[in-house]
Ligand SMILES: [Ca+2]
């Protein structure tokens with residue numbers, strides 16, 4: 001499209017969230033599967049990746065600490081059930097807990113980002129809308145939602161300095177939310193929760209993406225966190241993705257699953273080990289500790305990524321555990337059909353059930369995961385088969401950690417070990433771990449029973465404790 005969009009078009013980008021279903025993105029009046037690239041580049045302020053250990057840079061990256069503004073509204077026929085202080089706690093309070101939310105919105109993003117992303121929302125209101133809620137709900141599309149947005153911007157402009165919410169000072173805000181009393185009534189119209197783009201100038205900045213969420217009967221986590229995913233990070237809805245991401249199906253309101261590990265790695269929230277074509281190695285990994293990726297040698301936009309997922313904590317709604325394999329193809333925009341998906345789960349059972357149904361079924365299955373006694377290999381000769389020469393094999397059973405091998409050649413006998421540079425064997429740990437390329441890959445503490453071999457100027461160690469990143473080398 002064209003750069004003129006910012007100035008001349010009133011762009012309607014609407015993401016609609018449904019109770020038991022998925023949302024829509026409407027761009028310039030038409031349903032699309034993902035934010036157009038312009039939104040990433042112009043509005044959301046894309047930052048590119050510079051090396052393997054850095055974020056990938058496929059999606060927009062906000063500042064590590066981001067401030068948003070939340071304007072709250074109620075109506076003559078739907079009075080506020082929660083105080084402004086309760087709304088502030090739901091959004092920001094550390095350790096917040098209610099029937100409707102395990103943790104605050106801040107807690108959710110802080111946890112799933114491994115403490116790398118902090119979102120704080122300043123709350124203003126209440127504003128009493130000019131019309132009853134029934135008026136705004138009686139709308140053929142989102143025109144009445146826009147009317148309410150305009151009302152609220154006019155009302156709050158004198159007391160809000162919107163330039164505070166242009167966190168990276170690129171001229172456009174990152175996080176503007178409108179949260180209303182009561183619940184959304186009609187899917188895809190009226191005040192149904194959605195995200196969009198305001199595209200108006202106030203206080204010297206352009207008001208960019210926004211989210212409109214409902215308070216519902218409790219103050220739940222799913223809707224606001226999901227809409228925040230669209231608004232701040234530019235993530236698309238993950239149709240045909242099951243329950244494996246908060247941008248996918250809505251399994252739980254009070255304890256939604258995390259953002260998937262591909263999006264997390266893309267933000268730099270979880271470290272990545274990149275496996276190259278010639279690597280033959282064994283890796284041991286604990287849940288949530290590391291993701292592994294294998295890039296198509298012929299096309300850097302395509303890759304496999306895998307990690308160890310345990311169905312506990314934020315993942316407790318999943319029906320299985322083990323290694324979960326993702327496939328990403330950045331030449332595809334969003335997930336527009338079962339056969340056109342930018343990101344999907346390579347289901348270990350090979351039945352491709354997720355490609356068959358958009359939502360809400362199938363949600364998840366134990367047979368989607370790789371683990372010993374079920375499927376211990378993913379390669380060119382398995383079903384499903386891998387592409388581009390990737391071979392993952394000898395995948396262990398699920399335990400506190402999991403082990404797997406990669407490569408089509410022989411893994412040396414000491415494969416599966418970590419390296420420490422030779423200095424002083426009695427030196428107290430923890431110490432840095434390095435791989436053979438000399439890259440620092442983590443820290444470790446040596447236990448009494450650590451098994452130490454000396455080889456080529458390195459100590460090769462087994463039985464390490466507290467290994468944050470157990471990088472296995474050859
Ligand atoms: Ca102002």
Ligand SMILES: [Ca+2]
Pocket residue numbers: 045165166167168169170171172173174
């Ligand atoms: Ca900005």
Ligand SMILES: [Ca+2]
Pocket residue numbers: 347348349350351352353354365367368
């Ligand atoms: Ca399946």
Ligand SMILES: [Zn+2]
Pocket residue numbers: 015016017022023024226230236237
């Ligand atoms: Zn959505």
